[in-house]
Amino acid sequence: MNIKKEIMEFSPIGVINTPHKESTKTPIQPVFAKGITGTVEIYPEYSEGLTDLEKFSHVFLIYYFNQSSKTMLKVKPYLQDELHGVFATRAPHRPNKIGISVVKLRRIEGNILYVEDVDILDGTPLLDIKPYIARFDSRSDVYSGWQDEILDDTANVRGKRDYKE
Ligand SMILES: C[S@@+](CC[C@H](N)C(=O)[O-])C[C@H]1O[C@@H](n2cnc3c(N)ncnc32)[C@H](O)[C@@H]1O
Structure with missing residues (x-):
């Protein structure tokens, strides 16, 4: 098999501003960051997009x-102490x-998006935005591997990481 490895180059289209300054105090997913607000500044050359x-009520921030x-191929995730x-x-x-x-997505003013439920560190470079589309992105026939072993109470405590503004 001919596997081609190429280097790809991306430039940020903007920057994500949030109240999260420390990695270890940042919630681990939007679902554990309810109500935490941030802004996404899109660089002017992309604002027409x-x-x-x-x-749209929700967007994917990429x-x-x-x-x-560092890069690790085996990790202990935040919600469980197993590799x-x-x-x-x-x-x-x-x-990558x-x-x-x-x-x-609460509102857009000019090239600034006002967003909520952010689990992202302040100053993170934005690569892309896509609208969340229930018809495409919502699933009902789901199972989630090792995540299904974790109790909701444990996930709530560990997932929020005790975030305080
Ligand atoms: C488990 S990751 C999940 C992020 C995203 N929701 C995902 O699924 O790809 C969330 C954690 O990544 C870390 N994080 C957020 N922004 C980061 C950044 N710019 N660089 C490195 N780590 C970051 C924070 O510690 C945060 O709690």
Whole structure:
């Protein structure tokens, strides 16, 4: 098999501003960051691409984990003290440090998106935005591997990481 490895280059289309300054105090997913607000500043040269986005209640933010300094193929996820393959987790220390968060879109003013439920560190470079579309993105026939072993109470405590503004 001819496997072609290429280097790909991406430039940020904006920056994500949040109240989260410390990795270990940042909630681990939007679902554990309810009501925490942030802004996403889109660089002016891309702002035309925001046309019609304000009619969507949620968006995917796709970003670069710029504060991850290592790559691990086995990680202990935040919700469990057992090792799992990194691709079976949402950990930041992955070969390509891409993060994805579904956040609420409250409003857009010019090139600034006002968002809620952020689990992202302040100053994170934004790579892309896509609208969350229930018809495409919602599933009912779901199972979730090792995550299904974790009790909701445990997830709530460990997932919020005791965030305080
Ligand atoms: C488990 S990851 C999940 C992120 C995203 N929702 C995902 O599924 O890709 C969330 C954690 O990543 C870390 N994090 C957030 N922004 C980061 C950044 N820019 N660089 C490195 N780590 C970051 C924080 O510690 C946060 O608690």
